[in-house]
Amino acid sequence: MRPIVLVHGGAGHIPSERAQGSIGGVCAAARAGYSVLTAGGSSLDAVVEAVANMEDNPHFNAGCGSVLTAGAQVEMDALVMDGRSLSAGAVSAVSNIANPVKLARLVMDKTSHVCLTAGGAAAFARQMGVQEVPTESLITEYSRARWRRNLEPGANPVECQMGKMGTVGAVAVDSQGNVACATSTGGILNKMSGRVGDTPCVGSGGYADDAVGGVSTTGHGEAIMKVVLARLILFHMEQGRSVEEASDLGLSHMKTRVAGLGGVITVDTKGVWTARFSSNQMAWAAACDQTLHWGLYKGEHFTEAIVQTI
Numbered sequence: 196m197r198p199i200v201l202v203h204g205g206a207g208h209i210p211s212e213r214a215q216g217s218i219g220g221v222c223a224a225a226r227a228g229y230s231v232l233t234a235g236g237s238s239l240d241a242v243v244e245a246v247a248n249m250e251d252n253p254h255f256n257a258g259c260g261s262v263l264t265a266g267a268q269v270e271m272d273a274l275v276m277d278g279r280s281l282s283a284g285a286v287s288a289v290s291n292i293a294n295p296v297k298l299a300r301l302v303m304d305k306t307s308h309v310c311l312t313a314g315g316a317a318a319f320a321r322q323m324g325v326q327e328v329p330t331e332s333l334i335t336e337y338s339r340a341r342w343r344r345n346l347e348p349g350a351n352p353v354e355c356q357m358g359k360m361g362t363v364g365a366v367a368v369d370s371q372g373n374v375a376c377a378t379s380t381g382g383i384l385n386k387m388s389g390r391v392g393d394t395p396c397v398g399s400g401g402y403a404d405d406a407v408g409g410v411s412t413t414g415h416g417e418a419i420m421k422v423v424l425a426r427l428i429l430f431h432m433e434q435g436r437s438v439e440e441a442s443d444l445g446l447s448h449m450k451t452r453v454a455g456l457g458g459v460i461t462v463d464t465k466g467v468w469t470a471r472f473s474s475n476q477m478a479w480a481a482a483c484d485q486t487l488h489w490g491l492y493k494g495e496h497f498t499e500a501i502v503q504t505i
């Protein structure tokens with residue numbers, strides 16, 4: 196089996212001055228995940244590596260660069276899922292962790308639970324020796340400015356929320372044919388404190404099953420949760436649809452049924468993959484067969500050979 200990793204940097208509208216940063220970020224994350232796979236690492240290791248790479252990149256709404264709540268706080272959600280056993284780990288409303296995806300993996304590996312939230316997640320992180328970081332270190336000038344703009348008279352909060360999403364996610368299949376997914380986000384701008392979105396919810400923010408494939412989603416979380424988007428797409432694949440047909444069916448159902456826009460990255464067990472979105476843009480990148488693929492607008496698809504240095 197040829198290994199593959201596919202990542203996204205969030206569906207929505209990416210202002211032109213931030214486009215290069217988003218593309219550079221998804222390409223770097225796909226390369227990081229691919230290095231894990233080509234060194235013989237598992238799909239689970241690869242998706243965690245790729246997502247942590249984007250959490251560390253202030254261009255994305257995850258980890259450093261997360262959007263702010265109405266009260267100007269950071270509350271991040273993350274999910275990881277292992278398609279071998281359907282094991283999953285998630286955290287929601289965590290504030291002082293640089294890499295929520297790694298904490299989600301610890302929840303999966305070290306507890307009998309699937310999701311820990313807020314104070315309980317923070318206590319668990321401390322118990323696991325995960326370093327706490329000051330919330331300030333996760334807040335960028337850009338996210339603070341957007342939060343401020345949203346308070347101005349005449350601001351359209353929904354438009355602002357859809358304006359820049361930047362959630363990050365990854366799906367991968369390793370040389371053993373095992374599938375994994377991971378998703379991480381700061382949520383939506385000016386959300387209420389305590390709001391839990393789709394990202395940490397198994398089946399909504401992502402799903403991985405070695406028998407079918409893997410999906411990571413982005414977009415308006417409330418809409419994604421109502422249609423359980425990731426699992427819905429895998430259901431269509433189980434019914435014989437291709438990754439592309441299944442992804443489009445899921446996204447168009449979400450649009451017509453609950454007026455939600457978003458994007459997905461989807462892979463099947465043979466490593467056939469697609470990146471689809473109903474929003475204007477979604478930064479995505481894939482690495483397989485020593486080739487890097489990426490795009491931002493609909494129909495856009497660039498490629499470049501991956502030259503690996505040891």
Ligand code: ASP
Pocket residue numbers: 205206256359360361362380381382383392393394412413414415416417419
């Ligand atoms: N789905 C995320 C949320 O609603 C936002 C996003 O994908 O940008 O929390």
